[in-house]
Structures are given as C-alpha cells and as structure tokens.
Amino acid sequence: MNTDTDFASVRRLFPITSAKNCIIYLNSASTGPLCNPVRAALNRYNDRMETVDPKIDGDAFAALEHIRQLGAKLIGARREEVGFGFHTGFGLNVAALGLPLKRGDEVLLSDVEFPSNVYPWVILRERGIHVTFVKSTDGFFDIENFRKAINRKTRVLSLSHVQFFNGYKNDIRTIGRICREHGMYFVVDGIQGCGIEPINVHSCHIDIYSAGAQKWLLSPLGTGLFYVRKDLQERMNRPFASWLGVDWKMNFSDLFHYDLPFFDSARQFELGTYPYGHVFAMEAALELITSLGVRNIQRHNYELLDRLIDFLKSTSYFRITSSLKPGHRSSILAFTCPDAKTVHAALGAAGIATSFREGAIRVSVHLFNNRVDINKLAGILARYSK
Ligand SMILES: Cc1ncc(COP(=O)(O)O)c(C=O)c1O
Incomplete structure (x- = not known):
C-alpha cells in the first residue's frame, strides 16, 4: 500500500488543512476536527x-x-x-x-x-x-x-x-x-x-x-x-x-x-x-x-513525530518529557523548555494548535497531518532555541 498517496488524499477530506483556515492543527489529543464524510452524515x-x-x-x-x-x-x-x-x-x-x-x-x-x-x-x-x-x-x-x-x-x-x-x-x-x-x-x-x-x-x-x-x-x-x-x-x-x-x-x-x-x-x-x-x-x-487501518495510521503518525523528535534533539533548549521507547511512545509528544507557556502561546499566535498540559507543550498528530505541518512547527520553535 502506498501510504503516502493515501494520506495525501485523506488530508483533503479535512477542511482544517485548507490554506484559508490558516491553522496547523496538532491537537487531536484534545478534539478531533470535523472531516467531510462526518459533516455529510450530519x-x-x-x-x-x-x-x-x-x-x-x-x-x-x-x-x-x-x-x-x-x-x-x-x-x-x-x-x-x-x-x-x-x-x-x-x-x-x-x-x-x-x-x-x-x-x-x-x-x-x-x-x-x-x-x-x-x-x-x-x-x-x-x-x-x-x-x-x-x-x-x-x-x-x-x-x-x-x-x-x-x-x-x-x-x-x-x-x-x-x-x-x-x-x-x-x-x-x-x-x-x-x-x-x-x-x-x-x-x-x-x-x-x-x-x-x-x-x-x-x-x-x-x-x-x-x-x-x-x-x-x-x-x-x-x-x-x-x-x-x-x-x-x-x-x-x-x-x-x-x-x-x-x-x-x-x-x-x-x-x-x-x-x-x-x-x-x-x-x-x-x-x-x-x-x-x-x-x-x-x-x-x-x-x-x-x-485506512489502525497500523497504517500509527505508522504515519510516528513518522511525522520522528521528524519533530529529530528537531527537538538537535537543540539543548527543549526537553522531551514523553517516553521514546518503542513500546511506550504514541501519537502524542510532549516537551518543555524555559518558559514553555510563552512558547505555547507563541505557537497559538502563529496559528499552530497544540495543548499545554502539566507544564509541557503537547503535540498530537493524526492522519490528516503532514511533513509541512511539522516543518512549520519546528520553524517557530527554532526561533526560541537560538
Ligand atoms: C485519558 C483521557 N480520558 C478521558 C478523557 C475525556 O473523558 P470524557 O470522554 O469522559 O469526556 C480525556 C480527554 O479529554 C483523556 O485524555
């Protein structure tokens, strides 16, 4: 199965990913966004x-x-x-x-x-x-x-x-x-x-x-x-x-x-x-x-978070508070830094939706997210780690 192609077309089912909404949604651990098939059923x-x-x-x-x-x-x-x-x-x-x-x-x-x-x-x-x-x-x-x-x-x-x-x-x-x-x-x-x-x-x-x-x-x-x-x-x-x-x-x-x-x-x-x-x-x-299949979604989500993990590890400014052990990781990644609340607010101001939980920024990725979303997140975070 060509998962890249599948997930690219799945993304189009989610209006939240449309450029006009100006939002990078990395917050499905909070609430899942409405997609076209669900709206059609309603x-x-x-x-x-x-x-x-x-x-x-x-x-x-x-x-x-x-x-x-x-x-x-x-x-x-x-x-x-x-x-x-x-x-x-x-x-x-x-x-x-x-x-x-x-x-x-x-x-x-x-x-x-x-x-x-x-x-x-x-x-x-x-x-x-x-x-x-x-x-x-x-x-x-x-x-x-x-x-x-x-x-x-x-x-x-x-x-x-x-x-x-x-x-x-x-x-x-x-x-x-x-x-x-x-x-x-x-x-x-x-x-x-x-x-x-x-x-x-x-x-x-x-x-x-x-x-x-x-x-x-x-x-x-x-x-x-x-x-x-x-x-x-x-x-x-x-x-x-x-x-x-x-x-x-x-x-x-x-x-x-x-x-x-x-x-x-x-x-x-x-x-x-x-x-x-x-x-x-x-x-x-x-x-x-x-x-789509749970395993395919899991693989897709982990691949995206791998990119974020690589970025976070490339700077000493951020500390990952999630476990990275294969059996214990998930589609949620949390990390913190000095004044994490301010960084979280800055992400929000830049249109990047994440959550702030127990002192850390919580990023959650789902089937409609893609690499561009992660790159944009890393781009904002990079401003703080310099
Ligand atoms: C682990 C966990 N349990 C439960 C909930 C929500 O509970 P409920 O579906 O009863 O509102 C959340 C998040 O809102 C959660 O993260």
Whole structure:
C-alpha cells in the first residue's frame, strides 16, 4: 500500500488543512476536527429531520449496530461485547457502578490519570471501597509500584492505555496479565489510543474498556464506545436501566411491557433515546478509520513525530518529557523548555494548535497531518532555541 498517496488524499477530506483556515492543527489529543464524510452524515441527518423521516429509526439502529461492529474490530472484541456510549466517562461509570465490588475492596488507579477515570471511582469511597493511587515515576505508570500496591483486598486496576499529558503508552498486555494473575478486574480508559494504537482487549485481559470518540475517532462530542467482556456481563450489577436496553424488535407501538429481558450483550448497558445525528456521524468516522487501518495510521503518525523528535534533539533548549521507547511512545509528544507557556502561546499566535498540559507543550498528530505541518512547527520553535 502506498501510504503516502493515501494520506495525501485523506488530508483533503479535512477542511482544517485548507490554506484559508490558516491553522496547523496538532491537537487531536484534545478534539478531533470535523472531516467531510462526518459533516455529510450530519447534513443528511438534519435534512431528514426537517420532515422527521419515518425511516430514520430503522436506519439509526442499523448505524448503531454498525458502530458496535466497527468498534469491536478496532479493539479486537466481539460485536456483542461493544456498546455505544456518550464519552469515556460513560463506560468507566458502567465499570465503577457495575463491577461486583463490596465494602473493604480496593481499587487501584494511577496518580497521573485523567479525571474522567478518577471521579467514578473515588465516589465509591462513600460505599466503603478503598481507592489507592499507584505512584508514577517521571510521569509514567510504574509496574513495580503497581505490583507492590496489590494486596488481598485489591480487586480492580483502572488505567489509561495512553496517558493524556505525555502520551505514555502503558504496557497493557503485561499489566493485564498481572491483573489476571491476581484475580483483579482490569479496566482501561482507551480514549488516547483508540483508532491509532492497535489493541486486542481479549489478549490483554481487559474486562471493561471505554473510549470517547471525540478525539482520535474524529466523531462529534458526545459519542463513544465501550466494551464489557462477554462472560462478565451477567455478573455485573446493572448500573442503570434504559427502556432501550431491552428488545422491542423495533415495534414501538405496543409499549406496556415492563418485564422484557435485557439484551444479552453490552447493549443492555446503553442509554437511549440515542442521538441519531451523532450516531450517523460516528459511523462515518469509524468507516474512515477502519478503512485506512489502525497500523497504517500509527505508522504515519510516528513518522511525522520522528521528524519533530529529530528537531527537538538537535537543540539543548527543549526537553522531551514523553517516553521514546518503542513500546511506550504514541501519537502524542510532549516537551518543555524555559518558559514553555510563552512558547505555547507563541505557537497559538502563529496559528499552530497544540495543548499545554502539566507544564509541557503537547503535540498530537493524526492522519490528516503532514511533513509541512511539522516543518512549520519546528520553524517557530527554532526561533526560541537560538
Ligand atoms: C485519558 C483521557 N480520558 C478521558 C478523557 C475525556 O473523558 P470524557 O470522554 O469522559 O469526556 C480525556 C480527554 O479529554 C483523556 O485524555
């Protein structure tokens, strides 16, 4: 496959890359930009809703099923293990409220997690469940500290696949194996890796996985997917119950049935009524990502970041705070320098969108970025390192 050609044409699907917008977008770890296929799906939905097209329910439910299939393909799950959620926090709440935990049990978290993966757990303290933070080293999850933290009360580890502020990709396979050896549940916040880092939830012994689709999956805010391992589903407490968690066989004219069984799949944890416009848009975005292939996108992104890494290493002014080890790098690269905040603001003023996180400038590259973007970034940074 000629990936150069493919990615050049993919770039044209993204209006943010058009010269008239005067922006170099290196911030997909924050929010993914709108691309033409996603906009077209939203437009079609809006057109149909002008007359409340009676066929829209059937089409939206088909799109939801397609999302579950494509989501399953992205993470190596089975279709019946994947559901549509509204963001990362949705699936993490399914985990925190649904896992069969009791008073005295302990949950482990990293001390450098994004808050979405903290608040659903710390409220469990009100139910007598202990929540302990595993100390990181240099901002990286430390497997030895994790091992030391495990005791006979420890039941859960909930961890990001890729850490939000420095892009550190955790060794999910090894960590999953440790969880399995200790009879612990393994919950993964997948948002910073989903669609750009290959993952297989089964071989990594992941019990529950959740990823908002608003970043790397290029979907609207308020969309996401979650996975619950099949054999765990029947042991879960029901965190909440929606009327669309049971099967109406698309017959919504006979609704006085209050004893229908819940779906025998992750769909039982979904919450309807669904946001159809966002559903169609997410389907279009997942079609784009899966047609290109996660490994191809990963290779493309890493090649671009290699250029930035070479530049940053060529000057002593900048210090890379991300890990560059092959197993731990990702599509996020963070670096700092004296007065990094000023440099970040200067990038913004020059039309280069990055994030400032935990004292460092965070660059994130995705399938629509190219070498010119990186060269322009390096050009601005070079002014400071002289
Ligand atoms: C690791 C991580 N988890 C979760 C989120 C967002 O959570 P949610 O999708 O629940 O808004 C972010 C970024 O916004 C993140 O970087």
